[in-house]
Amino acid sequence: MTTAAASGRDLPHPAREEIRLESVLHALSDPMRLRIVRELAADGRELSCSDFVLPVTKSTTTHHFRVLRESGVIRQVYRGTAKLNGLRTDDLDALFPGLLDRVLEAATRQAGRPVP
């Protein structure tokens, strides 16, 4: 846990045992959100929302990040004016072992290349 002194308010996340498989699958079934998750996985670090260049407006981006957070796929922490996003790999692997990895692998296969 290197969540060193995240300044500011914090956002509602589902606890590990509240994460529902159906919600996770639904969150991952949107191309834009799958893309976000792939980039997060590829980078490994926590990224701010503005690190993502998506072909939608900022409000739509906010919406997608919210869906990902509320489904338990990502964790969001305010850090000053930025908001850092990280995959909840620990929780997801504990609940659904291997699932996230297979989805990411499947996405890469389908795209024919690793994430840009």
Place this chain on the structure above:
Amino acid sequence: MTTAAASGRDLPHPAREEIRLESVLHALSDPMRLRIVRELAADGRELSCSDFVLPVTKSTTTHHFRVLRESGVIRQVYRGTAKLNGLRTDDLDALFPGLLDRVLEAATRQAGRPVP
């Protein structure tokens, strides 16, 4: 191919290479459809629609089977008055190795028991 003499018309299925990960995830993200898929996997055989006892009407059931077929998750074949449904495990495993198994495993874990 043991598709022995399925009587009657046949239904439109996506070819293997047309199956999209997002569509599969979306198909599996509905509780009713995930339940259908779990029962199909648990049984192993091809089941007719009426083998499923779902808390929805028949038209809704038809709709869910159609979504599963059009996303490439199941294969449907008419057999007299019945329609047999089988998982496309071969195609799914070829495209997205391990994905279906992990989803099924995750569903079982979450339900706390194998499919009824």
Place this chain on the structure above:
DNA sequence: GCCGTACTACGATGCTTATCGTACGAGGCA
């Protein structure tokens, strides 16, 4: 204190979808 950046909240919009009911077609069986 003021400004700019990062993100949010809210309302609108149009599309998708999960659900139902009813009416219909296809095939087995008496």
Place this chain on the structure above:
DNA sequence: TGCCTCGTACGATAAGCATCGTAGTACGGC
């Protein structure tokens, strides 16, 4: 042939959701 079962088609409905634009809040830097 006529009936029953299985499943479909179609229309309706209500909810969900992906998207946008605008207006607003929080925070860091000047």
